[in-house]
Amino acid sequence: YELIRPFGRSDLPEVPKYPENERKLPVLVNYKSTVQFTKILDDFQVKYKLLPKKYGGPTALKQFKAFISLPYQVSTMKLYENLAQGVVSLVPSPRFLRILMSQPQFDFTPSSTTQDLGINFWFKFIEFYNKDLKKFYYTFDSVEELKEILESVNFDAEGRGAKAKIFW
Template sequence: MVDHRVAIDTYINTGPIANAKWRGMGQLMCHMADVLVFSDVIPDSRSVLLGNCTTPILLLMTNRIDVAVADKKNYYKFMNEVVQRPYVWFVVNNPYEAAYAGSKGVILPPERTQLLRPVGVTLLEKPPPEAAAARSKLVALIEHPGKPLLEITFIQPWLKERNLMEYVQVYGKIYGGPVVLSQHKAVISIPYQASVMKMYEGMVQGTVFAVPTPRFFKELVMDTYNGTMMEFCCRAWVKDHPEDWMEVVDWYHKDFIDGHAMFDSWDELEQLIKGEGKYTPEFLADKKATSKRLMLASRKVSLDGYRDLVEKMERQSCESLHRADMWPPPYANAWKRPERGW
């Protein structure tokens, strides 16, 4: 159905590849449902958008708007036209996605764009409760092999140097889910993305994340470590917005920041790990309750927002069926077969 002489690698996105996909299966994709949803890799929608499909379309942005796009200049120009279409809607699951798109000249339409964050649902089986007591005395740290994250490149060696490993439980990539994390007194997390599912899922369960203060984090990102030691998605944004970068990084957004246990130096992190200074059991218990309360409030906003959005898109889909200018679809002539002479 797709001309693979053009679309040799169907993941790498260019205009010709998107056009080949549209010519191969555009009508099928366009009319397979009353509403179409493209999530995560937004350029996957390029073929349907390029074909002027008028079925209501939701672009659910959980990643950069241009991920995997090879011809970015043409793509940005095209998306600038797409955002003006009244039947294309946008949801960003964190503030950075809209800000990043805007930095590329693609301004999402406020009347058809909503910030609806993840709701933190997990279907993992809950761990046995008998392990909770032992975990409650330890701080957790998660390894992510293959990424230059500060937890691996600096913090683990630092923990060993300070003889702090007895206070810490180190997990691999498979750590058991958010309930396991919530059973620890805190989880050391150095942000490497504007938002991660681990945060939303964990906060629903009352996980306390131990993260650097905005001041200390900015120092680490901009002054101390480069990308080979400390991966972070948004260095350029922090550099260009030194005073308000926290507004687009959910770890530090006002909707969530009060649920975290913050440390302003490595010495303060050591105090947190040992339960010294201000990091008392009462302090951490308050953070646990705040973490859960903030995330449940965010969940309600998202669920209410999706309910409202679905109603609007359903209404638009029904109305379009009765519009003379929307049916047959505008692209229909391009598919019209020539009449045979017999």
């Protein structure tokens, strides 16, 4: 389909419809930090679907049970796009993200380019932890808690993603 953007016209391929058995899984997008996180998920036997880096945006993500998002910058457009489309998102708590980011394989910008300020300075600006937005997604403080949320929460019944869409 066509998409008109401020900088011109773009022909985007139609987002594929994923098989029903895959749609029951949480999904991650294949970024550098995500690959390392999938190794942790595998260790804890958490099932997931890994999408390629060019995955089709919120139209693709909302087909799945939930989207596991690892913040890699203080502000990302995908946060707002996903809220607007009602994507159910799961995000590590600030404490758990700090643990993940302390490992060299996890990227976080701008701390990677502004070493003098460090990651703790930038955490107060991460939009995922904004008090007005936190109510629209789930946070997990460990992989065990993530697994528990995925196994016990009926995301459709709770409607957190739908509430975000209405709010936005």
